[in-house]
Amino acid sequence: VEHYNSYRSYIKKRFGQEVLKVPLSGGFSCPNRDGMKSHTGCLFCDNRSFSPAALKIESPVNQLRAIISKTSHRYSAFIPYLQPFSNTYGTVEQLKAVYEPLLEIPDVVGIAIGTRPDCFSNAIYDYLYDLSKRTYLSIELGLQSGHNITLKRCNRGHTVEEFSSAIKRLAQMSIETVAHVMLGLPGECTDMMIKTAQYIASVPVSGVKIHQLMIISGTEFELMYNEGLLNLFTIEEYADILCQFIENLRPDQLIHRIMADSKPDFGLIAPLWSANKSASINVIHRIMNTAGCKQGIKQA
Ligand code: SF4
Numbered sequence: 001v002e003h004y005n006s007y008r009s010y011i012k013k014r015f016g017q018e019v020l021k022v023p024l025s026g027g028f029s030c031p032n033r034d035g036m037k038s039h040t041g042c043l044f045c046d047n048r049s050f051s052p053a054a055l056k057i058e059s060p061v062n063q064l065r066a067i068i069s070k071t072s073h074r075y076s077a078f079i080p081y082l083q084p085f086s087n088t089y090g091t092v093e094q095l096k097a098v099y100e101p102l103l104e105i106p107d108v109v110g111i112a113i114g115t116r117p118d119c120f121s122n123a124i125y126d127y128l129y130d131l132s133k134r135t136y137l138s139i140e141l142g143l144q145s146g147h148n149i150t151l152k153r154c155n156r157g158h159t160v161e162e163f164s165s166a167i168k169r170l171a172q173m174s175i176e177t178v179a180h181v182m183l184g185l186p187g188e189c190t191d192m193m194i195k196t197a198q199y200i201a202s203v204p205v206s207g208v209k210i211h212q213l214m215i216i217s218g219t220e221f222e223l224m225y226n227e228g229l230l231n232l233f234t235i236e237e238y239a240d241i242l243c244q245f246i247e248n249l250r251p252d253q254l255i256h257r258i259m260a261d262s263k264p265d266f267g268l269i270a271p272l273w274s275a276n277k278s279a280s281i282n283v284i285h286r287i288m289n290t291a292g293c294k295q296g297i298k299q300a
Contacts, residue, residue: 003285003288003293003295004255004258004293004295005251005253005254005255006254006255007207007254007255007257010254011079014136015077015109017077018074018077019077019079019109020067020075020077020078020079021078021079021081022063022064022067022068022078022079022080022081023083024063024064024080024081024082024083024102025057025060025063025082025083025084025085026082026084026098027060027098028082028086028087028089028094028098029085029089030085030086030089030116031086031089031118031119031157032045032086032116032155032157033045033085037118037157037158038155040155042144042154042155042156042157043153043154043155043220043221044154044182044213044214044216044220044221045219046219060080060082060101060102061101061102064078064108065105068105068107072107075107076107077109078107078108079108079109079111079112079136079138080102080108080111080112081111081112081113081114081140082098082099082111082112082113083114086115086116086119087113087115088113088115088120088124088128088139089115089116089119091123092123092126092127095127096127099113103134109135109136110135110136110137110138111131111135111137111138112138112178113140114140114141114142114180115139115140115141116141116142116157116158117141117142117158117162117163117166117167118157118162120169125169128170128175129173129175132174132175136176137175137176138176138178138206138207139170139175139176139177139178140177140178141163141166141167141177141179142156142180143163143179143180143200144181144185145192146160146196146197146198146199147160147192147195147196148160149187150186150187153186153187154186155220163179167179167203167204167205168204171204171205171206176206176207177204177205177206177207178205178206178207178254179205179207179208179209180208180209180211181196181200181208181210181245182211182212183210183212183213183238183241183242183245184212184213184233184241186229190241190244193244194245194248196245197244197245197246197247197248197249200249200253201250201253201299205253206253207253207254207255207256208249208254208255208256209256209257210242210245210246210257210258210259211257211259211260212232212233212238212260212271212274213233214269214270214271215230215232215269215270216262216266216267216268216269217268218267225269232271233271234273235273235280236283236287238259239283239287239288240291242259242284242288243287243291244298246293246295247293247294247295247296247297247298248298248299249296249299250296250299251295251296251299255295258284259277259280260274261274262274262275263275
């Protein structure tokens with residue numbers, strides 16, 4: 001039984017083959033870290049990614065070429081995904097210098113760009129429109145919660161309204177979008193998380209990436225967790241809320257991810273079920289089967 005409208009199936013159908021999405025560092029910064037909005041960043045932001053070592057990265061083109069050469073026996077289509085930080089935080093010229101060379105690599109069929117709702121200008125929207133006419137384009141925006149009180153508590157440095165307006169502007173240009181959401185943020189009850197799903201269903205966002213709250217070492221959340229201020233989901237609790245969340249989305253919205261994963265070697269502290277992705281996905285699917293979970297059935 002298909003419980004939800006999976007992005008993976010959509011992309012396979014759209015391109016007629018499996019496509020590998022390749023996470024890359026674009027070398028951009030973030031206004032919530034560089035002092036424009038704050039120096040603290042989101043409370044879940046992994047500080048180690050701001051270390052000088054992380055800044056000395058290979059060019060995005062070299063990062064992509066290395067992955068293509070390792071995986072070309074299995075894949076012949078690739079989507080570079082500019083993931084960390086805010087990849088529209090710069091001038092159009094700076095964005096072009098990073099994006100355009102990636103599109104020239106053979107077998108690249110599009111580009112996915114992760115960013116924040118407050119990192120756009122008219123010139124950037126115009127450029128993204130132009131880009132979308134030339135290739136497959138997906139813009140991924142961090143939202144995390146549909147509640148301003150939670151965004152404030154997590155020091156996100158933007159509002160739900162800014163997310164709505166960026167999504168509407170991108171939708172007017174028929175650009176595909178994704179909302180990143182975290183379930184289990186401090187101060188949120190089940191009802192608030194469901195309301196976030198209902199909010200997402202009410203705006204023209206094409207897809208959703210859903211993550212459980214994880215504690216990563218070096219983050220502000222680690223300190224709060226050590227003080228006993230954060231409650232984490234068991235896999236069963238998470239699956240239950242995830243089902244309700246998905247049921248409240250629109251049936252057409254693409255589900256990119258139903259959980260996040262990490263490893264203790266990469267700083268994961270808790271919950272440890274996050275380290276075993278395939279076993280955890282199996283548990284989630286079993287609970288979805290039992291619950292008869294179906295995307296969109298709670299839509300009014
Ligand atoms: S928007 Fe992303 S990069 Fe910026 S502070 Fe938040 S988590 Fe860190």
